[in-house]
Amino acid sequence: MRKVYSRIESIVGNVISVRAEGVRYGELAVVGSRYGDSLAEVIRLRGDEVSLQVYAGGRGISTGDEVRFTGNPMQVSFTDNLLGRVFDGSGKPRDNGPVLTEGLIEIGGPSVNPAKRIIPRNMIRTGIPMIDLFNTLVESQKLPIFSVSGEPYNPLLARIAMQAEVDIIILGGIGLKYDDYLFFKDTLEDGGALSRTIFFVHTASDPVVEALLVPDISLAVAEKFALKGKRVLVLLTDMTNFADAMKEIAITQEQVPSNRGYPGDLYSQLASRYEKAVDFEGAGSITILGVTTMPGDDVTHPVPDNTGYITEGQYYLRNGRIEPFGSLSRLKQLVNDTTRDDHRSIMDGMIKLYANYRESQEKKSMGFRMSEWDDKLLKYGELFERSMMDLSVNIPLEEALDLGWKILADCFGPEETGLKTDLIKQFWPREAVR
């Protein structure tokens, strides 16, 4: 039986401190207050002074409340019984199912040895040309959707999840709206995927500290499934809420902020989560799709900025479309060399021309006369947006490539495309008349 301490010395924000001995760094304690028990984690030790971060928050905690140390760090149960279940950030059931206690595993475990990683090699087909053709998603990739609030990022996330051929889906909701949670649940249910889904959901009304646990708990479970050979897709929405929770806590702890109030280790904190994405040789994989909402549609805001530096690209969702500029899949080149010979060239060539279209469009908006070339570009851009960029388009990659050639041939002569001659010989649509 571990010792119980009943004298809390200080309560600042979500952090309490007690005097205790033999406590380990990172250990978990249970704080019993009259509003119920909450877990708390040791975040600082100095002599016999122990500071703990209370998951349920400091509100309502009394200096006379009991603190019981468990001797363990934060753990979660790992069993197949997790499937189809809904939990909160600290692993407590949110549905009416039983509390799971078997097969406890630690969360926030060590990182994978880079020497044991393999080069990702499997394309994940989504049927969305802006993804499959221009920014191919790859198994074991970590990739967020950058979005302003109000864009349909959760529906996009759900759609990709449903199309992707994975064994297990883990939804980590951070500050998730209850409606959105229901939306995910319904979509997965309609698609028959609920029984292979696990929810770890922290909603906007839950204590802030619990938001911090969601990625770790989701990824710890994902890792175990992946080691057992499962291809796991982890959805984390919205990681900006995760970062904001970190900021809030850092500020109450009077840490020196680095940039707009965010702590200096924001990058490392985000990285240690995203880097859990992996393809295990001879076992399964973890793919992470996140959502990063951008305050004020500002990519240079510290959260999207640090995220972009960590993840393997991003899908930039704006005006209901995945924007070609700003969107990127860094792993695309690992898979798009074996899809079709023209894949890479169409991918770059169409975007270069689209960039020219944007310039012409700008000129036009300023009232300049359009040259013949401008007119071609305007036609092209309009066609591209309508038949490729629109999110309702749902076609396989090969069809999208053919469509690309068709659009080019509809608008340009071959030498105006900047594409290599041998590809033009092979793929330029014959029936195209200029």
Next chain:
Amino acid sequence: MTTGKVLAINGNMVSVTVSGDVSMNEVGYIVLGEKRLKAEVIRIRGDQAELQVFEITRGISVGDPVEFTGELLAVELGPGLLTTIVDGLQNPLPELAERSGFFLERGLYLQALPRNKTWHFTPTVKAGDTVVRGDALGHVPEGIFEHWIMVPFGIFGSCTVVSVAPEGDYNVDHEIATVKDERGETHTLTMVFEWPVKRAIDAYEERLRPEVPMVTKVRIVDTFLPVARGGTYCIPGPFGAGKTVLQQITSRNADVDIVIIAACGERAGEVVETLREFPELTDPRTGKSLMERTVIICNTSSMPVAAREASVYTAVTIAEYYRQMGLNVLLLADSTSRWAQAMREMSGRLEEIPGEEAFPAYLESVIAAFYERAGLVRLRTGATGSVTIGGTVSPAGGNFEEPVTQATLKVVGAFHGLSRARSDARKYPAIDPMDSWSKYNGTVDRSMTEYARGVLFRGDEVGQMMKVVGEEGTAVEDYILYLKSDFLDAVYLQQNAFDKVDAAVGTERQRHVFDLLYQILGSHIRIESKEEARTFFYQMRQKFIDYNSAEWESEEFRKLEQELRELLGTVASGLERAAQEAYDNRGNYA
């Protein structure tokens, strides 16, 4: 040895009460049951020392014992470093994987150099000879190199060789020589010795000015923004602009003997690409696998932060070591910002007074001191060796007006700034040709590249102007200038990293192609209408792109060049005066 007890724990910083002497940067181990966690002393006040722990600190308690080693944080130097893949503290990752599987296990440390391997040693000194630190006692073949077995850099003053092993096969721990120093102390030497990573190796005669270009086979770099052997350069750029790809390309193609890759706080996946592909790729210079000239120091973003801070020093120390053998070494660090952030995290825990963006006040001097470790040196043998350092910088928000970029720009010799606009438009490598600069000489004559840059600038001005006055308000002449600059960009500055041929362009080809390009840029073009001009340049561009991917000096290459010249001939009438002048004044490079 000095011991201590844990007093406080905050993140990866542990305060320890110490009984006895400790030194700054000394290594200590926190004893946690069976495990010993490595840490480095980063502050000493009275009998209390602060240590940064190179591991996750979970599970440590107040009162846990600490053992100090009396040694500074150091790396092992000796044959077998090449081809190794190590973490920031020089633990070999493949061997760690053999021991602990998929995950990095904390407290597990292994020797960097293989112990079971033997090396064929040939002595070059004999008993009675006088030697000083850095002198070769003999050599062993390491892959394609002659690896010098040197007098350790930490033995000062002249020494007399007492004995030396005869030619034969030995492992690194075998006694290879004994020497007696000036104070009469005898040192038993093996093929391996340690050197503290945070001290520059200075066992050379003098530092020279870097003059010879380090060819990267990236056109925009070699021709316009060259890097010299022994020089320094930086690649700042927003996320996704292409810093890592540029370094990866350089690590393959750079015309140097040895490449040290420091993957510092970035994605693990990127290193995996290198370490899986390099063994398969052949080095065109030697015909051997690229891995044989490579060392990978890999402390990626989810690995402990303190070891990340150490990793760049580990890398540069290994680079300096090979430089001491008269080799040209290139160190590529990706990303120096992550290293700076590691310093920032620790500075915050130490509660130091923060500077701009919470970086420590000493950021600038630390960055300067790091790049200062690059250089071209003359050794005692008269041979020269060099360490070239190229570091990427990841500025917050992609804004170069931030402490790390600014501190770096103050000290480097070349600046390859990547631009978001260029990477968005898929203009790779996305080095901004306007903002970037280099203080070094390149493969092509400066007066000619200056002329070409002039075309770029003037053409860009026309482009800006056109945004205001429209195409209709632009003279044909100006419009042609605009098309020329666009052409230069499309066929020369941009380079297709995924094209077999275009990916790497050697010096000879660069000079040859630049010459043709120069003819095009410098010519008077007699075309009357803008539409015609555009058509002409797009035709030229198309051919030039095909030309760029034609094998050097192949039939195809000659044919396309002929066609390009003919096409140019239809509209060109001689070089413009300025172009002719620059051409006539060109230095004799060929």
